[in-house]
Amino acid sequence: MVIHWWQVIFYCFCLVAFIQIFYYLFFFSRLALYKSKIKNITQTHPVSVIICARDEAANLTKNLPGALVQKYSTTHEIIVVNDNSFDESKYILEAFQRTFKQLQIVELKQEARFIPGKKFPLSVGIKTAKHEIVLLTDADCVAASEHWVAKMQEAYRENTEIVLGYGANNKKKGFLNKLIRWETFHTALQYLSYAVAGMAYMGVGRNLSYKKSVFFRHKGFSSHNHVASGDDDLFINMAATKSNTQIMIDKDSFTLSEPPKTWNEWMKQKQRHYTTSRYYKAVHKFLLGLYAASHWVFYPLFIASMLFFSWKLALLIFGVRLLIQFFIFYNTMSKLGE
Structure with a gap:
């Protein structure tokens, strides 16, 4: 039986279509049809919100109030690690602290040698935290609602150690904004779907929660301290298991951030993200690579x-x-x- 080249092309097309349909039905349908499980017992936990900031005076002025005015009846604290800032961040934080007693300020005045990025200040913030559950976001992010803390901690169950949230981008005019929001959505479709399937491989530092115990059990970021990025996705790739990870996609649990305004800014951001994916587990690299190809x-x-x-x-x-x-x-x- 002779197989012609045009038949080979069609068979390859069928195979690729089947691969994509498999991803849609096996992985992504889990998120499309996802409904959070109802808790038998409603319990709230003390939470430490941690924000690392370097020369973020403008963003702190605009976004920090969103974390400070959260409606959360259980004990919580807001920790801002002021990482060697040269702007007015110190004075802005002190002004906030006079009004909001739950705000804790950690001043870093020395760089950590050979540890690029925010892994050192974030580690200091986690060690400073008084509570077992930490909730992470960035200085350029704002909580989408005053119930952000409450909703993110709501996902914790008996065996839960990690909760993955969604960090959205503000909607603006223009094609670039739509493209960035599409890419953010498509990334979330993958990492949230994989988490529901018991194969969590990343989270985003804009909206991520885990327990201090899992952080210290894995020795923090020590295995990838040499990589500038990865304080979110590489740690989750290492620490997440089938049973210890939950997601939270209630709209009140989202955070919002300003997307890059130029193509150059966006490409630099993407390059930073791509530098970490090569350190993922082999099974994750295979599945993500096959889908992209x-x-x-x-x-x-x-x-x-x-x-x-x-x-x-x-x-x-x-x-x-x-x-x-x-x-x-x-x-x-x-x-x-x-």
Whole structure:
């Protein structure tokens, strides 16, 4: 039996379409159809919110009040690690502290040698925290609601050590903003779906919670201190298990941040993120790489199948994949407010 080259193209197209449909149905449908489990016993936990800031005076002035005015009846504290700032951050924080007694200020006046990024200040903040549960965000982020702390801690169950949240971008005019928000959504679709499937591989430092015990059990960031980024995704990739990780996607649990305003800023941000993915576990690199590769070849194979094999069969497969994709994206975007 002779197999012609145009048949090979069509078979490859079918294989790639099947791979994508598998991801949509096996992984992403879990998030699209996700409903948080109802707790039998309602319990609140003391929480330490930790924010690292370096020369973030403007962002602290604008965003810190969102953390300070949280409606949370249980004991909590807001820790801001002022990391060697040269601007007015110190005085702005002291002014806030006179009004909000739950604000704790940690002043860092010395750089940590050979530990780039914010891993050292974040480690100091976690060690300073009085409570077992820590909730992390960035100085350029603001809580989407005054129930952010309450909703994020609500996800903790008996065996939970890690809670992954969603960090959205503010909606602005322009194509770049839409592209950045799409990329943020698509990243969240993957890491939240994998977490629901018991294969959590990353979280985002804009909205992430875990217990101090899991942080110290894994010796903090020591295994990847040499990498500038990764205080969020590399730690979760190392510490998350099938049973110790939950997600929280209630809209009151989101944080909002200002997206990059120029293409150059966005590309620099993406480059920082890509430097950490090579340190992921092999199974995660394989699954993420296969999914990404399938997108690179899907449309060229679709067009080639239309031209050289059968446009009817190619359109049929494309249509089935499109309907499944639309269902997944529409439901997930609705859940994430996008």
